[in-house]
Amino acid sequence: MVKKEILIVDDSEINRNMLRLMLEDDYDITEAENGSEALSIIEKDDHIFRLVLLDLVMPVMDGFDFLKELQNRKLYQQLPVIIISADTSTESLDKAYSLGAVDFFTKPFNPNIVSHRVNNVITLYSHSYKDILTGCYNRNGFIQVVEKYIQREDDVSKYSMVVFDIKNFKAINSLMGTAGGDYVLKSASNLIQNSILKPLFSARLEADHFVCLAETANIDYNRLMEENGSILEFNGRQLQVRLRVGVAHLDGKGPAAGYIDRAKLALSYIEDEYLKPYAVFDETMAQHYVNAAMVTSEFETSLENDEFKVYYQPVMEAATGKVASAEALIRWEHPERGLVRPDLFIPALEKDGYISRLDLFVDIQVRSLLKSWKAQGLPTVPVSVNLSWMDFYDAEMIQFILDRMESDPCGIDDVRYEITESSYAAIKENRSEVIKEMQQKGVKFLMDDFGSGYSSLEMLMNYAFNILKIDMSIIRKMESKPEVPHIVELIINMCHHMGMKVVAEGVETEAQLSFLKKAGCDYIQGYYFTKPLPEEEFKAFLARHKAEGKIA
Amino acid sequence: MTIQEFYEKIGGSFEDVLGRLKNESLIEKFALMYMNDTSFKTLMDAACAQNISDTFRAAHSLKGVAANLGFFVLNKAAADLTEQLRPQTAQADANLLDTVKAAHQQVIAALQEYQSEK
Numbered sequence: 001m002v003k004k005e006i007l008i009v010d011d012s013e014i015n016r017n018m019l020r021l022m023l024e025d026d027y028d029i030t031e032a033e034n035g036s037e038a039l040s041i042i043e044k045d046d047h048i049f050r051l052v053l054l055d056l057v058m059p060v061m062d063g064f065d066f067l068k069e070l071q072n073r074k075l076y077q078q079l080p081v082i083i084i085s086a087d088t089s090t091e092s093l094d095k096a097y098s099l100g101a102v103d104f105f106t107k108p109f110n111p112n113i114v115s116h117r118v119n120n121v122i123t124l125y126s127h128s129y130k131d132i133l134t135g136c137y138n139r140n141g142f143i144q145v146v147e148k149y150i151q152r153e154d155d156v157s158k159y160s161m162v163v164f165d166i167k168n169f170k171a172i173n174s175l176m177g178t179a180g181g182d183y184v185l186k187s188a189s190n191l192i193q194n195s196i197l198k199p200l201f202s203a204r205l206e207a208d209h210f211v212c213l214a215e216t217a218n219i220d221y222n223r224l225m226e227e228n229g230s231i232l233e234f235n236g237r238q239l240q241v242r243l244r245v246g247v248a249h250l251d252g253k254g255p256a257a258g259y260i261d262r263a264k265l266a267l268s269y270i271e272d273e274y275l276k277p278y279a280v281f282d283e284t285m286a287q288h289y290v291n292a293a294m295v296t297s298e299f300e301t302s303l304e305n306d307e308f309k310v311y312y313q314p315v316m317e318a319a320t321g322k323v324a325s326a327e328a329l330i331r332w333e334h335p336e337r338g339l340v341r342p343d344l345f346i347p348a349l350e351k352d353g354y355i356s357r358l359d360l361f362v363d364i365q366v367r368s369l370l371k372s373w374k375a376q377g378l379p380t381v382p383v384s385v386n387l388s389w390m391d392f393y394d395a396e397m398i399q400f401i402l403d404r405m406e407s408d409p410c411g412i413d414d415v416r417y418e419i420t421e422s423s424y425a426a427i428k429e430n431r432s433e434v435i436k437e438m439q440q441k442g443v444k445f446l447m448d449d450f451g452s453g454y455s456s457l458e459m460l461m462n463y464a465f466n467i468l469k470i471d472m473s474i475i476r477k478m479e480s481k482p483e484v485p486h487i488v489e490l491i492i493n494m495c496h497h498m499g500m501k502v503v504a505e506g507v508e509t510e511a512q513l514s515f516l517k518k519a520g521c522d523y524i525q526g527y528y529f530t531k532p533l534p535e536e537e538f539k540a541f542l543a544r545h546k547a548e549g550k551i552a
Numbered sequence: 553m554t555i556q557e558f559y560e561k562i563g564g565s566f567e568d569v570l571g572r573l574k575n576e577s578l579i580e581k582f583a584l585m586y587m588n589d590t591s592f593k594t595l596m597d598a599a600c601a602q603n604i605s606d607t608f609r610a611a612h613s614l615k616g617v618a619a620n621l622g623f624f625v626l627n628k629a630a631a632d633l634t635e636q637l638r639p640q641t642a643q644a645d646a647n648l649l650d651t652v653k654a655a656h657q658q659v660i661a662a663l664q665e666y667q668s669e670k
Contacts, residue, residue: 012617014585021578057612059594086616086631089638107619110572 002149002200003028004122005047009038009066010055010084015107019053019084022111023118034058035066042070042079048148049079050122054101056085056092067099080125082117084109131204133182134189142203146213146256149200156250160216162199163263164192167242167273169208180234184241187232191243196223211260216249221278228277244270245278295348303361307333310365311532312383314541315503315525318517322552323545325382327418327525328366329532330358346388355388356397362386363401363415369535370414378539379546384416384446389423398434405441412441418448418469424459435463446503450491460498468495472506472526479511489519496520555580558666562659563625572622582621587663591617592656599644607644608637614652626655 005028010016016031032038056063083096083104129141150156173181199212229242246267248259266281312326332340349355366383391397444466452471477484495502504516507526559566569579591614598606611634618627629652
């Protein structure tokens with residue numbers, strides 16, 4: 001770890017040297033001969049001093065004037081000053097304290113007193129940049145030190161920002177209680193600081209997120225993974241702490257916070273939580289990189305500017321290859337960033353509560369499209385609209401959809417709703433009766449992404465879903481994991497017994513299709529047939545299939 | 553002459569410095585640094601120029617350095633002069649200044665002797 005910095009201001013070289021000697025094992029020392037020199041060193045702003053040791057009587061600019069200047073520069077209010085003077089008259093000390101000095105010690109310097117007082121004052125003033133729980137930096141402190149550090153470096157490209165989170169931390173917390181959770185956080189912080197990364201600085205960003213700056217050369221993933229998964233014991237219970245790692249290589253003198261965001265983004269690209277719980281940020285991620293603040297700040301104008309487009313992915317009948325329905329998918333055609341991936345902006349919108357407006361937008365678009373095509377005598381199929389779990393916290397949103405259903409001349413089965421497993425908790429809490437009410441009116445519901453998370457049989461039993469969609473992550477594993485086809489077959493059978501139809505999502509190959517057909521899967525969605533289509537192409541797709549008699 | 557003998561000779565306390573610096577060779581290093589210290593010269597220049605505030609400042613610095621080095625006699629002399637100058641109303645008292653000068657010269661002479669015997 002990089003040492004904390006102390007500025008010693010004294011006109012005597014002997015005095016400065018003695019203090020340096022007493023402190024240099026633990027701190028990084030800079031010296032100034034007088035107040036004026038000290039001020040210019042501070043103002044150059046390439047150090048982060050945690051303390052100033054200040055002599056009072058000096059030529060050029062004395063300690064009192066230095067303190068006055070420091071008070072004028074409000075930026076340095078967090079910088080404590082200890083007086084080191086042979087002059088301990090009450091009058092002088094009173095004046096120094098009134099100008100903001102926090103402590104004093106006299107000459108001759110006693111090393112024990114010096115080190116204790118220095119340590120005490122630095123600790124006392126550390127709350128603005130330290131994480132109290134783990135003792136490492138907090139987000140602010142980390143960004144401050146890293147920014148300065150990389151400013152001073154000629155070549156930053158040898159460094160990486162490494163972000164960590166603790167796998168299943170919420171579960172650990174509820175299993176072991178807050179005290180246990182805190183213990184795990186402290187242990188994780190120690191693990192990171194003592195890891196092979198040899199971090200220059202490390203911090204807890206928030207909750208179970210940690211970050212460190214390290215030399216890229218120290219990142220040996222194999223060894224990092226060997227160190228990972230250490231067993232901790234708390235109150236006689238053993239548990240294994242596994243860290244997930246996201247890495248961003250530094251590429252210029254960009255802001256530290258930007259690299260932290262990149263490394264965090266890399267975390268979300270981790271594919272195998274057990275064998276390869278790390279990911280490195282790369283340019284393809286950069287192209288899709290959208291930060292949450294941008295999403296929410298631009299959302300409203302983007303919606304007004306028609307940047308959000310509804311795409312339609314046809315769903316085909318497995319047995320006949322006819323078009324059975326379609327799923328409405330939102331795309332963001334950003335004027336500068338191009339197509340923004342939904343998995344990047346949707347979580348941000350969910351977090352800030354904007355997602356309901358987007359879901360509503362899609363519902364309105366789909367309904368008006370179907371209405372206009374029907375009026376023109378064009379072929380249509382039922383289209384499903386996704387509802388986010390957030391929607392179920394928004395009573396008005398659901399009511400709005402209900403009202404539209406009543407007033408809308410669209411057939412009741414023209415628009416269906418897809419709900420993911422993750423919505424279950426929100427529905428159960430809030431709007432259980434709404435779903436049932438909609439179902440009574442004849443609205444069809446699809447269980448989306450089944451098998452991607454905590455697949456809930458309870459949810460399947462409590463709500464009479466009409467259709468279940470097997471998540472594409474399962475379909476993709478059918479060829480690589482021998483047990484997966486059996487699971488798929490079982491899901492299909494189970495659904496049929498419960499009176500549900502089944503859609504397989506993400507079907508891409510002939511082999512997948514032929515297996516699914518044999519297994520009795522009802523519908524197929526995926527690139528094997530077609531990718532999601534913009535409105536005009538979807539219209540043409542339907543017209544072509546209509547001409548061939550291929551609309552179910 | 554040992555470094556202990558040097559401290560006896562100038563009326564200083566080797567034990568006091570040892571208690572703080574813990575290490576004999578460091579004590580020697582710092583004691584010898586005094587030969588290049590400018591506090592005394594600054595003091596004399598300021599006193600000659602009859603600049604009261606500079607004289608006070610230099611006396612004060614010398615007092616601090618002497619305290620850190622455990623040069624008690626010099627420290628006491630500089631402290632007395634500092635207190636006399638503190639109100640900054642009168643020029644340096646000649647007797648007090650002489651006492652400082654004598655203490656300083658004794659330290660320098662002893663240091664030179666110590667160095668030549670090494």
